[in-house]
Amino acid sequence: MFRRKDLCPGALVCPEAMNLNGPEAGPDALPCPECPEQYLDTYLASPAGQLVAMVCQLDFALQAGVAVSLAEIPYPEFLLLRQLVEEREAYQAEEMKKKR
Secondary structure (H helix, E strand, C coil): CCCHHHHCCCCCCCCCCECCCCCCCCCCCECCCCCHHHHHHHHHCCHHHHHHHHHHHHHHHHHCCCCCCHHHCCHHHHHHHHHHHHHHHHHHHHHHHHHC
16 A cells, blocks of 8 residues: 555556557546556455454554553454554655655
């Protein structure tokens, strides 16, 4: 999710995008059938993806200072929250390296 912008350059730029009006990319271009960004959207709409969204909301609440005890978070959600935080830290470190 943090690297969403890196998944697809967009239907107007992607050489694999499907254009309804011929070979030139235009405003009617559709994502390619194997578009990673489309796969992500499909996953996020699934029950597992909804769990990810819920954990993102929990993370937001924790970042905003809402107090939640560890006993209130089911263990699978805790593991996903931990993975989210670790992934964010790795992404931020990568972005800092790119800026140097």
